[in-house]
Amino acid sequence: MISPIKDPYLIQSEVLLKQLNSDQNGLIEEEVKRRLAHFGKNTLPDPDKKSLFKLIIKQFNNLMVYILLVAAGISFLTQHYVDVYVILGIILINAIIGFVQEYKAEGALAALKGLLVPQCKVIRNKQLLKVNSEDLVLGDILVLEEGDNIPADARIIYEKNGRTSEASLTGESVPVQKSEKVHEGPCGFSDQKNMVWKSTFVSSGSIRAVVTATGLQTQIGQIASSLKGIIPKKTNFQKKTDKLAMQMAFIAIGSAILLFIIGYLVLEVETSELLLISIAALVSAIPEGLPAVLSIVLAVGSYRMSQKNAIIREMTATESLGSVSTIITDKTGTLTQNTMTIKKVWTHGISDVEVTGEGWESKGTFLGDEKDANSLEILLEIAAHCHQSAIEVSENDLLKVIGDPTEAAFLVLGNKAGKKKSLRIIEDIAFSSELKYRSTQLLKDNDELRFYIGATEPILDRCTSFLDKNGKGNALDGDAKLLILSKIQSWSRDSLRVLALARKIGADLEKDEYLEFVGIAGMMDPPRPEVIDAVASCHKAGIRVIMATGDHADTALSIAKKVGIVKSGREIVYTDTQLQQMTKEKFKKAVQEADVFSRLTPLMKLKIAKALQEAGELVAMTGDGVNDAPALKQANIGIAMGIMGTDVAKDASMMVLADDNFSTIVQAIEQGRIVFNNARRTSFFLVTTNFAEILTLITSISFGLPIPLTATQILWINIVTDGFCDKALAAEKGKGYELESPPINPKENILTKNIIPFLLINTLIMTGLAIAAFKIYLPLGIEKARTMVFIVIAFTQLFNVFNMRNLDQSIFKIGLFSNKWVNYALIISILIQVLIIEVPIFAQLFDFRPVNFIEFVKWIALSSLTLWAGEIYKYIKNYKTI
Secondary structure: OOOOOHHHHHHOOHHHHOOOOOOOOOOOOHHHHHHHHHOOOOOOOOOOOOOHHHHHOOOOOOHHHHHHHHHHHHHHOOOOOOOHHHHHHHHHHHHHHHHHHHHHHHHHOOHHHHHOOOEEEEEEEEEEEEEEEEOOOOOOOOEOOOOOOOOEEEEEEEEEEEEOOOOHHHHHOOOOOOOOOOOOOOOOOOOOOEEEEOOOEEEEEEEEEEEEEEHHHHHHHEEEHHHHOOOOOHHHHHEEEEHHHHHHHHHHHHHHHHHHHHHHHOOOOOOOOOOHHHHHHHHHHEEEEHHHHHHHHHHHHHHHHHOEEEEEEOOHHHHHHHHOEEEEOOOOOOOEOOOEEEEEEOOOOOOEEEEEEOOOOOOOOOOOOOOOOOOHHHHHHHHOOOOOEEEEEEOOOOOOEEHHHHHHHHHHHHHHHOOOOOEEEEEOOOOOOOOOEEEEEEEEEOOEEEEEEHHHHHHOOOOOOOOOOOOEEEEOOOHHHHHHHHHHHHHOOOOEEEEEEEEEEEOOOOOOOOOOEEEEEEOOOOOOOOOOHHHHHHOOOOOOEEEEEEOHHHHHHHHHHHOOOOOOOOOOOOEEEHOOOOOOHHHHHHHHHHHHEEEEOOHHHHHHHHHHHHHOOEEEEEEEEHHHHHHHHHHHEEEEEEEOOOOOHHHOEEEEEEEOHHHHHHHHHHHHHHHHHHHHHHHHHHHHHHHHHHHHHHHHHHHHOOOOOOOHHHHHHHHHHHHHHHHHHHOOOOOOOOHHHOOOOOOOOOOOHHHHHHHHHHHHHHHHHHHHHHOOOOOHOOHHHHHHHHHHHHHHHHHHHHHHHHOOOOOHHOOOOOOHHHHHHHHHHHHEEEEEEEEHHHHHHHHOOOOHHHHHHHHHHHOOOHHHEEEHHHHHHHHOOO
């Protein structure tokens, strides 16, 4: 049995066929069956799609949930059954929120299967057959024509004007000219002109090729294998919430131990009873609603991002966007429009004529003093006729090119000028890789003529005359040719791809000689208009933008300059070959000093992403092609293009851009920073309540007083009173300056020293008022005293929600009513507190006693001290920074 051939692009086609035990007549059916049994189907494995069961289990797999389950278990053992039901209910609500959000985002991304070709044409046993692409084997002879998808990696044994579009695999925006000729030395797969690759397609010409790799052995198969080897990492947010859970557990356990020690020394109660009190305090000290509210913070952020065309597939990635410090972006289709657009035209004797308009839309104008020159009219007539392409509207209302994109650019140019294919075409000869031009023979006013479009050198070499601006022929002498060449060089330095247009009138039209030079056209894949502002916003926000593309170095650097990625003094481009030859230390240095990398293989993109992560960067990787998938999965945040992106790229990503707009990434990063701030606000809000509650318990016991609140009453405050307000804080909008500061440090915890002033303010006021109320009303009975303590703790926390809306600015500056959800939450919470105290059935359930109107008003007014103390602190803080 044969073995896979290494480096088939370095082997003569005749020799390669012998090594594969094949020939021009193809394999016989018996041999195909043997090889199929030995090598397996030409298929790729399904991507790892999360099952519903795994998606459900995932919602319970975090440290905070484990701590809550322990708390529920303790409550069950101590027969606090209400606490058990409440905690389990909270865990379930949290799981439902997370599941619904991720299930909606997950969708049905049958990524790799979507790229496979159902059938293809092969020669077997001297016959041309159509077979299932999954049944291809090594040695099969593929027959490929314009528009055909390529079902396997194969070595070309014959081609005629063959060109393939490899943008999805290599990032190369222009179709690649193919050749049967053997390569003289090693090169990267994107430079192997005598090979065709699985998942790309033939843009023009015809090709015959022998299959050299199938399934996982193909280039796309190797990418699929590398994706399997990348172990998913915890997102930045998951790490932070795990740390927060540990902090909460430490506070709860520490508080319960302290309560037990003080109680043991001060209270004259049995040890068993004191143990139950401490356990109740332990359970109560854990903010049960925190997992649910953090999920809501992420869900709100995900929803807001979806409204701006950023679809979040991994909900915890929402917050991580706020810490992004480096974006690695592809060029083709991400920064550029993935369309060849003619930007300039010129004929001898006139100044440059600018052509406006972008993409495949036939809208644009011609700008220049001599835009009405006769020679320019002839150039536009050639553009309108010398092509075999069309543009149609696809199912999603996007313009789609049929044929070669370069030829389509001339079609669009003609359309912009109002020129149509009105002349009778006698013969059309497709672009030749050897001649490097195409031609069309026509009939005009009973005269036959031939139009030419192609590379500048072969066209000029065949020209003996040129048109002046009046449309008259002149001999192409040395000075005239020098002027044309200088114009071509000038445009090329500006990274325009320059093509020449010529014609021939009269006899001997079948001979491509004695042509008349008409003019030149300069085209490029233009940047997206909004990208320049988006890149500038990234730099303002302290985010580095790196271009990593499969395109050529000059083109990549030119686009990078135009969109603002490359700054003065950093005009360095490294190619894959250069990077491969570097030592580890030089490679690390190169990744830091250059912002543009070209001609990259998929593995090198992956290596660059890893190097940046090792340097402490939180990396977002954008891309649309199959070649981007490994780095998308390796990056902290993989971002795929939704329109131009392959399904492979989408499946490897955490976020998908529905509009393929680079500026959407900047908006998503801004929203990520808002999400982090909201997660911090809600966590601070809940922690201050729990901290104040446990301090009130410890203080009361230290003074020899009874326990001021039951565990059920504390749970009610934690879940219901806080529950409305924390969710309202989750909906807090940005303040407009989120992108004016550096990225959030990935190691920055949710709980930081910034909370200490508010902890002190809240706990001192809440504890002082609670103990005062308890002592005042204790003579009227323990139930009445606990009722008043409940009112104080609940309402001090309700006022504290205004403090938490912004830790630096006054609530009156940001707007008391600017977050309507907070106001709704406050109204609902107040009504609920009054109802459970005043309605007998609820009051009996919680062991409350009635409170008259004056008492309510007095203690609510005193509870507002939390707000005023917070405002004074913010004023002093801001005054010191002025």
